[in-house]
Amino acid sequence: MDLTFDEAEEAFRAECRAWIEENRPDPALPSGDTREGFGLHRVWERSLFDARWAVVSWPREYGGREASLWEWLIFEEEYYRAGAPQRVTQNGIFLLAPTLFAFGTKSQQDRYLPAMASAEETWCQGWSEPDAGSDLAAIRSRAVRDETEGGWRLTGQKTWTTRGAFCDRLFGLFRSDPEAARHRGLTYFLVDLRADGVTVRPVERLDGDEGFAEVFLEDVFVPDDDVLGEVHKGWEVAMATTGSERGLTLRSPGRFMATASRLVDLRRAAGDSVDPAAEDAVVRAYIDAEAYRWQTFWTVTRLAEGERIGAESSLVKLFWSELDVRMHETASELLGSSSELIDGPSADWMKGLQFALAGPIYAGTNEIQRNVVAERLLGLPRK
Amino acid sequence: MDLTFDEAEEAFRAECRAWIEENRPDPALPSGDTREGFGLHRVWERSLFDARWAVVSWPREYGGREASLWEWLIFEEEYYRAGAPQRVTQNGIFLLAPTLFAFGTKSQQDRYLPAMASAEETWCQGWSEPDAGSDLAAIRSRAVRDETEGGWRLTGQKTWTTRGAFCDRLFGLFRSDPEAARHRGLTYFLVDLRADGVTVRPVERLDGDEGFAEVFLEDVFVPDDDVLGEVHKGWEVAMATTGSERGLTLRSPGRFMATASRLVDLRRAAGDSVDPAAEDAVVRAYIDAEAYRWQTFWTVTRLAEGERIGAESSLVKLFWSELDVRMHETASELLGSSSELIDGPSADWMKGLQFALAGPIYAGTNEIQRNVVAERLLGLPRK
């Protein structure tokens, strides 16, 4: 056991920190989940890419630094510590890219990865449908074979597609074999949202941003080249991605450590008149963020040694999503009647609360995650 | 709306208070769930009965004062406020008696009620069986008709029978029609524990007291006179009783108000060095006890006007049982490392914690109660 970062890692941290401090937008950008903000975030992401900070763990040929998992964690800590902008490329680089690395052809990787990392081409996910939320295997959107053109024709509706109104491309599952049982007969497609037959309707999110979209597909042609992994094996391919979403890649500790730290600042600013319950909650949040960090380091050590994590990722998702809600609720308590404001200095907390409240819902509701923990980690019976 | 007690009620309160202060055992009796303590409690209950305080709401002919529900609540507040002894007659007077009043023959009432109230004859309940806990309708103990003798022969096993090791009689359900479906074919019997074929095995409870018993019945004869309500209709008869258990009668607010008050005293004694979380929990307990009191008054007003409460009793059971646990856990926090002691001044808190932890289990687990609230009060689908 050695819980120190080595000199190379510390040097990496120093380099990250210096670059981010020097380059991060000041004043902060508007929300990347609005049309205007999205454009500004693309510019920021491009500058990250140009300096090779966009995707530090990727191969050099795709714009990365071949950084270790440890270095990636360090980058994330520094990024959030500095209050740098949200990553509007996140669904591409954290959800799709791991799947592309695992299942994509070399030609798919070459075609998509660099453009994704530089935000030249932005990606949104197409999992949910009106009747397929927690029950993802209930997907109805279908893919019909078009042998003549060498591809598939997609028809159906995807919903709750984050930033779908601004993105260029969508990845998602479609039912390619209507005869097969629920989890089978699905295929993973990469879809150009500018293609004929695609209609995107923005949906206003809880916080007022156009963060969601409904995507309607009507006989949309997708060439065979844009099938990811094997035909009819989309569920297996997608599970690798949802594993990433729930697990390590989307929610590195840096984000929650930074929130805990801001919460401590908020409490300090409140002076002596703090309610005991909020007082306790602040310290609890601080320790929980530490717990999250060290559980991550524990897991990353195993990953670095080649182990894989499975249903443990459900524990991780439960912890960060509920911690995030607790921290923002505590902030509301500290702010008192100012907590409702969406202008002025406390506005980020209300924005953050609304964002945090989505955490226990997306990427598999926490009710489903607890079922997964009980059934797969503890071996309790399904029915 | 009038939230004051009238002069007669205040006079009743003064009379209760004076008598209890004058007569309550000092020093406190040992636990009534031990053999020695049980005997001493019977003596105390007898003195309550003699002064007509044992069953204030009962008819005078059975030892009561025909007190109103309000007066009963006042009595309970005063009783617990004074720290008077636990009621070892409770399962009889609070669980069986309401059923006897509702379903019993005049001869059964005459025979059993006065002896129950004076603790001359003590009663325990016989609901649970090894395979019938939350799933009470799974009762297997059977009653076979004995036409010759004019009665029934009971065979089977009852378990978790509180104070069963010391009591004289048991009331419970037995399967009289083995062909009938789960909730049907059960009959409610009043069983003499001194009868031939009864074996009582004491089981030590979590807190070390002989509070439980297993009762084995082997061809035990019970005359027709000791069937309560109709044959094969025991489920309906018993439900009236479990409604009482969950609802009003077993857990009057006085008990929790007294605990909240003691908790405030404990916190005061702790001086300045109290953790903020415990600090908050103490005030929360105090307010929750108030909420419980006023919800009771709200309900009792309706009852006094002749309304009946149904599944609402599940809400009441959830609230008091979880409040009781929270208050005792808060006491442990205030006591720190002394909380583990079962001798010395803090011992009552540890005893109380262990007792409180049974609350979310008995009389229908809180998981079942939440199902009841969801299904019967909110109308959510059963399956």
Add this chain to the structure above:
Amino acid sequence: MHFAFTEEQIELRNAVRDLLAKECPPEVVRRAWSGGAGRTDRAWNAMAEMGVLGVVAPEAIGGIGGDEVDLVGVLEETGRAALPEPIVETAAVAVPLLAEAGDDRAAALSEGGACASAIAPTDDLAVWADTADLLVLFDDTGVHAVATSDAELERRHSVDGARRLHRVVARLGDSTRVGGPDAAALAFDRGALGVAAQLLGLGAQLLDTTVDYAKQREQFGAPIGSFQAVKHHLANVRLALEFAAPLVYRAAWSIASRDGERSVHVSMAKAHASDAAVLASRSALQCHGAIGYTTEHDLHLWMKRAWALGAAWGSAPGTAAASRARSCDDRRPGAEIMSEAAPYCTERTRRGRAWPERPGPKGQERES
């Protein structure tokens, strides 16, 4: 002891519920979001006609001559409808305050010809001040009523777009004062009670909506309301509301009967009502999932109101204790049987974020 509403009280409440179902459905609440300074005139005028605004005004000035017990159920219904109007500030705070001060303006308010906003001593901003005629403001000397035309307003923005918040700069002095510290304390208690009642209504509305959704939304081949986790979420909300409501009604009675422990009772009520409504919001959103996370769904209209009111008039959402902050100053809390606990409770709550310890609202300037 008789802890129930009269038939007349229940009838008035039901009438208001019916009225608001018609005149203040979600579409109307949305109109208040969409900018401008629109009022829900039809609802307001109809309530004025029913006498709702003058429930606690004496008959001599055209009121009903009732009290807070008569009003509390009505306010609950305005919460259920998320009525975007300062009815608490007008009917619960300003009308009795001015009537007791012998101020003529009480009549206009109770008749619906004018309305009032207020800044609670715990808060910084006034809601719907732009369309109010009168502002109730607090300072160390007591409570004031200032014509909105004599104040400067600066618009601030709430997460609840129907709540038009304003910072207020006004000149307070002997000429604006309508009551001393006792009147101020009473006005505050009335405002906190009113908001607590609205929170009960909001919680009930959130629960009802979510129960309906859970019955019809299917996943895994079954209504989600048949899953035990969803059942238990909603049972917990029902539980919280069940035990909050009696505290709110008791507080109403304590104000109406000038009970010596009135302020403690109001704080307890506000604490439980805030917790219940905020829990209802959390559970409603969780059980709806993504569909509840859009502004296209009505859910957010009630959720955001619950967040805002949970934190207003002396409480922060989720923190029972914060709203108790002012519970016990100089008064014995709770029933007589609990009176031994009072000195501790007093000492304890003095340390919180408390009124009147906080020297005065920041949202207004004293220029007298």
Add this chain to the structure above:
Amino acid sequence: MHFAFTEEQIELRNAVRDLLAKECPPEVVRRAWSGGAGRTDRAWNAMAEMGVLGVVAPEAIGGIGGDEVDLVGVLEETGRAALPEPIVETAAVAVPLLAEAGDDRAAALSEGGACASAIAPTDDLAVWADTADLLVLFDDTGVHAVATSDAELERRHSVDGARRLHRVVARLGDSTRVGGPDAAALAFDRGALGVAAQLLGLGAQLLDTTVDYAKQREQFGAPIGSFQAVKHHLANVRLALEFAAPLVYRAAWSIASRDGERSVHVSMAKAHASDAAVLASRSALQCHGAIGYTTEHDLHLWMKRAWALGAAWGSAPGTAAASRARSCDDRRPGAEIMSEAAPYCTERTRRGRAWPERPGPKGQERES
């Protein structure tokens, strides 16, 4: 960064687990309940033989020359078995304390020929003092080692009948002192770490037992573990243990490497481990129902130990904050990235029930 145990460390831990499964099953723990001053000699001697008691003793005195990282997993296993012996006090506290002081008694302890009890500076009583040879005691001047034969013991009774508690009266002075305030602080951290590790093991044992029961116990025609409410109770326990364990291992490393923030790390570990074990107790009892509510079932052996240890060595059950009470005095908490938060944390925790603010343990008298 490499946050994992070595194969040797895992092997040692597994060996201890196997040993205790054989030598300290529930029947043996029950024997410690049934009175007298019985010791679990076979388990203790076997552990001594394996070198467990001397893990942190230098090789020069016959120890293994290891550190707290080597020991922490072993202590976790002693928690899982609810071993009724002062192994934390002996192997984690007394052995390194005396070895570092150059005190000969370290050898006997690490070889198993003697054992030690202690009173944590936060606590009042010594557990298993009657069968201990040596008592580690704290006062304002530092830390002392007193032969039990030189002290007066008065028996007190724990809800965990296997824990024989004693009030201690001893004469402390220059001749008994084995270390100053720094050594005392280190000894306290080691004790708190040891108890945190035992709590992890207890939590895991309670969870495993309950999962097994939930799989086989049927109600309503199905195993109760198939009901979502039971699943979620147990998932919550798994979650709590998952995030407590790394904090405990990190704290072990911080002690072993004399990290400047050692005490903060230990407090965080103890806080999470206490919470997790107490939650495990609650859930275990609730899922077992009445069958877990008897002393005939083994469950209570682990539950009561969890309550007792959750409150010992600087924490109260259920209160993360209480165990943090001593977290931050004069030290920066957390990782470098969080260092800005430290001064607040320091100030905050100073106010809690804290050591060294509490002037000295009440359970002993200073007569020097």
